[in-house]
Amino acid sequence: MCIICIVLSINPLSPQTCTEGFAYDRRARQCIDVDECRTLPDACRGDMGCVNQNGGYLCLPRSLYNQPYRPDTPALPNPVYQDPSAGFPDTFLPAVPGGGGGRGGVEPSYPRVRSTAQCILGYTLAEDGTCNDIDECETNSHHCNPTQVCINTSGGYTCSCTEGYWLIGGQCQDIDECRYGYCQQLCANAPGSYSCSCNPGFILNPDSRTCQDVDECEDEPCSHGCFNTYGSFMCNCDEGFELAADGTTCIDLDECSFSEFLCQHRCVNTPGSFSCICPPGYYVFEDGRSCEDFNECDTGNNTCTTAQVCFNFQGGYTCLDPLQCRPPYVEVSDNQCMCSAENPACRDKAFTILYRHMDLSSGRSVPADIFQMQATTRYPGAFYIFQIKSGNDGREFYMRKHHRDTTFTYIAVNKRPCAVKWILHEKIFSRRNF
Structure with a gap:
């Protein structure tokens, strides 16, 4: 009786997974046979001897090794793995020089003994006398565990795992493809498989692994402007608007x-x-913000008669009647009345009266000087007295000397007047009058 043992050791992180009884050789870059008789301690027990096979090993009675070599016996292929439940042949036949599969007079690497069987392990005798391979997977005579898949081979079978599984400790365990970065973004592991998906803003490419950015701006999600970004988008607004x-x-x-x-x-x-x-x-001025006075007198957009004088001020205009000088004054110009010194009635009166119309804006700061008066010496020995004659009942105005010389005098505004109507008298006194 013989015992066959098949051991498969697979490193899940190796670059290639080999079938049972083979190991990956990094130098040769291929799967090579594992010599279990050397690598496994006590591979065969008792009086059984170990014989290495391609992808496995045999345990045979040591007494078979003492059988004589008989070259007149036809050679048969090397024995391979067979289901122990089917039983082993009692003996093996030695090879004949020049026979099929033998090497002509060279002692084979395993014992050959005479037997009445016509086929080796893993084969069965057909009616025409030929040896046909036994499909252990189809006859269910294999010993693969329920997690494995049986794969028939010539004279035997191997136990493997389906795609998405690998063999660990004799059991097929699921490969977690997500652990090894099979997906570019999101990964969901499944028994024997996996599925990839993408983050919001991306779509899955036809390779079902990588993701491609979605241009959300094509759907016009923004009310004004849209800027696509990697995996998202940004909206911007026109000038004068802000993002909600x-x-x-x-x-x-x-x-x-x-x-x-x-x-x-x-x-x-x-x-x-x-x-x-x-x-x-x-x-509205050219800057679009400040206000400029509209001069109704220059544009003719007023209601003054031809006999009246149009006077423009900030925000409006007024129509002034012609100047009328009260006796003993006589009109000498459009805005001046004069009382001659030769006229006895003018003795205690101002020499001249000037009428000036001034526009005072209500928004200016006070106190402030609004105009300056300067007297000219017309008569030798004359001196001048300046005073506000009327129109200053609310005391909005006052006089301020510029220098000690009384010929320079400022008229200043003390507080903002609602209406301006006052008369300034210039009175000239001659020293000859005293």
């Missing part, structure tokens, strides 16, 4: 709420921008 909380829509910016100094008068928000408006009598 959803990250895709744009909402108008209220520029007028940012600052009260955007416009000189009033700011009006518009979609994506703003505009400045001015009060009546003003127009």
